[in-house]
Amino acid sequence: MNPASSRRERRDRALRVVLPVVVLAIVLAIWEAAVRSLQIPPYVLPGPVLIWQTLVSDWALLGQSLLVTLTTTVEGFLLAAVGGIGLAVLFNQFRVLEYSLYPYAVILQVTPVIAIAPLLLVYLQQPTAVLVCAWIVAFFPVLANTTLGLNSVDRNLGELFALYGASRLDVLWNLKLPSALPYILAGLRIAGGLSLVGAVAAEIAAGSAGAGSGLAFRITESGYRLNIPRMFAALLLLSIAGIVIFYLLALINHLALRRWHESALQGER
Amino acid sequence: MSQLPAPVPRSTSALVALRGVAKAFPNGTQALAGLDLEVRQGEFLSLLGPSGCGKSTALRIIAGLSEPTAGAVEWGGPAQKAERRSRIGFVFQEPTLMPWADVSANVRLPLKLAGTPTEAAAARVDAALQRVGLAQFAHVYPRELSGGMRMRVSIARALVTEPELLLMDEPFAALDEITRFALNDDLLRMWQALRTTIVFVTHSVFESVYLSSRIAVMSPRPGRVVTERAVEAPYPRGNDFRTSADYAALCRRTSDALARAMAGGSP
Numbered sequence: 001m002n003p004a005s006s007r008r009e010r011r012d013r014a015l016r017v018v019l020p021v022v023v024l025a026i027v028l029a030i031w032e033a034a035v036r037s038l039q040i041p042p043y044v045l046p047g048p049v050l051i052w053q054t055l056v057s058d059w060a061l062l063g064q065s066l067l068v069t070l071t072t073t074v075e076g077f078l079l080a081a082v083g084g085i086g087l088a089v090l091f092n093q094f095r096v097l098e099y100s101l102y103p104y105a106v107i108l109q110v111t112p113v114i115a116i117a118p119l120l121l122v123y124l125q126q127p128t129a130v131l132v133c134a135w136i137v138a139f140f141p142v143l144a145n146t147t148l149g150l151n152s153v154d155r156n157l158g159e160l161f162a163l164y165g166a167s168r169l170d171v172l173w174n175l176k177l178p179s180a181l182p183y184i185l186a187g188l189r190i191a192g193g194l195s196l197v198g199a200v201a202a203e204i205a206a207g208s209a210g211a212g213s214g215l216a217f218r219i220t221e222s223g224y225r226l227n228i229p230r231m232f233a234a235l236l237l238l239s240i241a242g243i244v245i246f247y248l249l250a251l252i253n254h255l256a257l258r259r260w261h262e263s264a265l266q267g268e269r
Numbered sequence: 270m271s272q273l274p275a276p277v278p279r280s281t282s283a284l285v286a287l288r289g290v291a292k293a294f295p296n297g298t299q300a301l302a303g304l305d306l307e308v309r310q311g312e313f314l315s316l317l318g319p320s321g322c323g324k325s326t327a328l329r330i331i332a333g334l335s336e337p338t339a340g341a342v343e344w345g346g347p348a349q350k351a352e353r354r355s356r357i358g359f360v361f362q363e364p365t366l367m368p369w370a371d372v373s374a375n376v377r378l379p380l381k382l383a384g385t386p387t388e389a390a391a392a393r394v395d396a397a398l399q400r401v402g403l404a405q406f407a408h409v410y411p412r413e414l415s416g417g418m419r420m421r422v423s424i425a426r427a428l429v430t431e432p433e434l435l436l437m438d439e440p441f442a443a444l445d446e447i448t449r450f451a452l453n454d455d456l457l458r459m460w461q462a463l464r465t466t467i468v469f470v471t472h473s474v475f476e477s478v479y480l481s482s483r484i485a486v487m488s489p490r491p492g493r494v495v496t497e498r499a500v501e502a503p504y505p506r507g508n509d510f511r512t513s514a515d516y517a518a519l520c521r522r523t524s525d526a527l528a529r530a531m532a533g534g535s536p
Contacts, residue, residue, distance in 0.1 A: 154365065156361045156363060156365040157365055157367065159334050159359075159361075160359065160361075160365060160378075161382065162334065163332060163333070163334060163357065163359055164378070164379045164382040164383065165382060165383070166382045170382055174378075174381070174382075175367075178367065178369045178370075179369075181369065259369075259410050260368045260369045260410050260411075260412060261368070261369075
């Protein structure tokens with residue numbers, strides 16, 4: 001790599017960080033200026049400064065809610081990971097099982113979770129219902145991606161394993177799962193974001209029932225009370241949570257694949 | 270067969286023989302019909318023919334990766350199907366390495382699947398890598414290697430079980446000429462050192478003459494062996510042989526045989 005192109009690459013990387021930050025600063029400045037100069041009341045549109053102040057002053061309440069939502073999200077995600085990968089492996093090993101159950105997995109996926117949530121709340125304790133919602137939304141991408149990955153094994157490698165008398169377990173463990181790893185990780189990245197969506201959807205559905213204390217519940221509650229700055233503060237926490245989940249999973253993806261998979265390679269060969 | 274200038278003597282020590290083998294695929298393609306082929310102990314046999322003549326299919330049938338629709342595969346000696354596996358090494362057209370595993374783990378695979386104890390396996394993996402000149406690359410991942418080096422890893426993996434029969438399906442077709450020549454020489458060296466039997470599929474007249482002790486020329490539609498010829502140049506063969514008049518003459522005669530096979534189906 002010559003020095004000029006490496007310099008260009010470094011500048012490119014710096015720009016990718018700096019530019020979004022600059023855009024954010026400009027938007028926030030215009031927002032704050034508009035709210036102040038037009039004297040928009042905070043119950044219509046609070047400025048960024050007020051939202052930040054609310055976040056700090058209400059931290060005891062909001063931090064607690066954040067913890068509740070995050071716990072649900074992480075639990076939903078883990079169940080989705082175990083359930084999605086496990087079910088995909090079972091489907092792959094036992095065709096009968098796949099034919100019998102796959103349509104119902106699809107039904108679970110295509111029915112909007114926000115429509116299922118109220119029904120679940122009828123039958124389940126609220127924390128359980130929220131968790132189930134997070135799981136329902138998150139597990140399908142893991143199932144679908146893992147299934148695709150398990151079926152994407154290099155044919156010649158498959159024959160090589162057959163030639164050397166590999167058992168089904170050998171093939172699964174030493175060939176199919178490693179081949180499927182990039183697909184599984186891609187599924188998990190989608191599932192991470194979706195389990196947050198599922199948790200929020202269920203909390204909102206439960207909102208009127210009242211027992212919840214997650215972030216989405218705070219948003220609904222603040223809406224009723226016209227506490228718009230707190231709504232924004234809760235929303236801000238939700239998106240930060242989403243961003244952190246996304247990048248955490250991207251990092252895991254990178255660490256797991258950087259030695260060998262095209263998607264995680266960087267620079268020149 | 271009677272017109273052959275170098276008739277092949279009937280040998281009794283067949284390692285494996287295909288008798289009247291036919292293969293029809295479910296889509297109706299008749300890949301092989303009436304294929305007779307004997308693989309003899311210790312020889313370097315090339316299956317030479319144009320693309321689509323069923324060379325690879327024949328190789329896969331010998332390996333047990335594909336079942337013939339008619340005819341039989343007969344193994345010399347008391348080989349049971351299960352134990353035959355440990356006697357076969359297979360090198361595909363592609364290196365066919367596991368991208369997620371480093372070179373030594375790739376080479377160790379056949380031993381791992383056979384349940385060889387770790388320490389014994391490690392020694393054999395080292396020896397196999399030594400043999401193909403990749404000892405210092407044991408912990409490198411396949412993507413970091415050149416095409417020729419990947420193929421060396423693939424050969425090391427096939428040889429790590431010290432197979433009685435090494436089956437190679439156009440292994441060097443995708444490599445540049447310089448790399449191919451180097452691998453040809455290394456392969457001959459290993460073949461002589463290990464005293465194994467090799468069946469080598471190729472569409473290159475030059476490669477088949479350079480490597481083989483015997484060439485079976487195949488014709489397409491449906492694939493079968495139309496003529497066999499011994500290559501009676503002594504081993505070890507090297508650059509002197511590659512540039513000799515003998516080599517050129519052998520190539521020309523083999524090329525003619527191939528042309529006749531393509532034209533008339535029989536020599």
